[in-house]
Amino acid sequence: MAYKRTDAVAARLAQTRRQILKAARELVAEGGFNSAQVTEVAKKSGFATGTLYRYFTSKEDLCRQVFREVSTKEMNFLSTIAQGSGAPLERLEKVLRTFADRAVRGRRLAFALLSEPVDVHLAEERARFRQTHASIFAGLLDEAVEAGDIEPLNTAIAAAAMAGAVPTALIGPLAPQSHLLDADPARTVDEIVHFCLAAIGADTTAIQPAIKNEQRFIA
Amino acid sequence: MAYKRTDAVAARLAQTRRQILKAARELVAEGGFNSAQVTEVAKKSGFATGTLYRYFTSKEDLCRQVFREVSTKEMNFLSTIAQGSGAPLERLEKVLRTFADRAVRGRRLAFALLSEPVDVHLAEERARFRQTHASIFAGLLDEAVEAGDIEPLNTAIAAAAMAGAVPTALIGPLAPQSHLLDADPARTVDEIVHFCLAAIGADTTAIQPAIKNEQRFIA
DNA sequence: TCAGAAAATGAAAGCAGATTCATGATCCCA
DNA sequence: TGGGATCATGAATCTGCTTTCATTTTCTGA
Structure with a gap:
């Protein structure tokens, strides 16, 4: 037993996980969940497909996240x-x-x-x-x-x-x-x-014009 | 050229087609399109999987029908x-x-x-x-x-x-x-x-009670 | 610096279906 | 009734993915 996960390593692992999620998220935001194929996520995140499976039990798991x-x-x-x-x-x-x-x-x-x-x-x-x-x-x-x-x-x-x-x-x-x-x-x-x-029977006479700030669904 | 499709045959073909559609329809009505797998439809209709492909170009085609x-x-x-x-x-x-x-x-x-x-x-x-x-x-x-x-x-x-x-x-x-x-x-x-x-601002005070006849989505 | 442990890799295997196609059965007309 | 044509069959094949895993790389503490 000559190995104990360092804080630095733990941080890197967490970072990797985030990167994978980010890549997947971006693919989804671009082309929907359809585009989030394991190979593509791997490529985009810069890791091997096998690596994804060290962080997520399955593609389904990843997509759900x-x-x-x-x-x-x-x-x-x-x-x-x-x-x-x-x-x-x-x-x-x-x-x-x-x-x-x-x-x-x-x-x-x-x-x-x-x-x-x-x-x-x-x-x-x-x-x-x-x-x-x-x-x-x-x-x-x-x-x-x-x-x-x-x-x-x-x-x-x-x-x-x-x-x-x-x-x-x-x-x-x-x-x-x-x-x-x-x-x-x-x-x-x-x-x-x-x-x-x-x-629902609400009074709608006073409906305000559209919101001004540019809010949107964000990946 | 010693074969020309008889009316009787044409009728049988049409009949087969209908039977396949019927089997598929029933499966869908029971368990959704998910249950309409080619093998299952074949089994239920009593024809071979290959036969389905003589009537529909693909599973997708069949389901769409x-x-x-x-x-x-x-x-x-x-x-x-x-x-x-x-x-x-x-x-x-x-x-x-x-x-x-x-x-x-x-x-x-x-x-x-x-x-x-x-x-x-x-x-x-x-x-x-x-x-x-x-x-x-x-x-x-x-x-x-x-x-x-x-x-x-x-x-x-x-x-x-x-x-x-x-x-x-x-x-x-x-x-x-x-x-x-x-x-x-x-x-x-x-x-x-x-x-x-x-x-839509319709007057709803006069809404009648529910319809009596037993209409429903029918397969 | 080294041995043991974890982490990363990606080519190969697995998988769940749909789809094909060589074969056999049926049909039509001369 | 026979030969050419269509039809039906279902085991084998194909397909597009995901998932595995033997190998390589990186890391840790002594």
Whole structure:
């Protein structure tokens, strides 16, 4: 026993792991999970394929990590807004708008997370992602009902409907090759947000113009 | 040249083709496209795998046919309702309700058509399916706007949002193993329909109770 | 500096399917 | 009824990946 992992080595290992994840993430952001083949990730990260398997038990494992990393970032982002101050419906509007807005701007990545055809395992991860969106929406709807800002309704169902409506309304436009949205993305986002708010009986007369900062899905 | 295909033979060939499609369709209705492996379809239909390739150029081809057959039936169904008589919004409500209702009742097949993870080719087919739903919705929305029943809006976007909202709101419940919906499916459908109609500013006070006939996605 | 231990490598093996194709069965018409 | 044509068969092959693992390289503490 003449070997004990040094801090320096541990750091390097961690670094390697990060590099692999980064390479995979970038490939996903460019061409979806489809492009994240083991060989490609290896090449891009600068390590051998065998090496990847010292850090991840399988390709599936690697992809799941990537999905989680990226989606967690998005969810935290929305979650923070949801927990902010202001009337529940104002926060809901901001969350919806931010969601749609970031998806449009980070189109390729959003496509990968939301609608690219993927295998069952990633599909599960995606379902969780959607479910989390729905939870955030549902929480705000509950608050709004509680506050008497909207009529009582089944918030779980309404939230799920929103979680489906937003991405789908963007999907054609979200597909990598599509440029339908380039004309007037802000207007489209406005319409979608309006749709969701009206659906729950919220007053939509005061909907603000699109967000100005250039937020987007980021790899 | 001592062979010319007889009518009898042609009929048998057509019959075989139908049998293969039927076997595939049934497998899909039971376990999704995942279960429609060439070997399985062959076994179920009673023909050899090689035979399938005399009728379909590839597995992909076969699956696409199945998807089209089934989805076309659904779309025609909705389309007929959409072209019926009555106020546009009444027809829209009926279309939405029928869509949701049939999906709930023909859960497994609906899952396969709407949210099962599938490869790129079927995903394209699915996109078309969604797009058709959206077109039907959009047509009715246009009529409603035209008739002055609702305020003008971007009907394409609203329609796409509905096409996403309905399946997603059902999805947890739609997944084959889920039984969330068994408690009170009609109520859930009501909520979803209400959501969509409210979203476009339709008067929802007169929403009728659930449809009575036992319509469903049929293989 | 060296021996033992971990880490990295990438060519080869594995894998789960779809797809092919040589062979045998069936069919048609002269 | 026979020979040429189509049809059906299913074991063997092909395919595009992921995954393994014997070998090489790097690291550690004595």
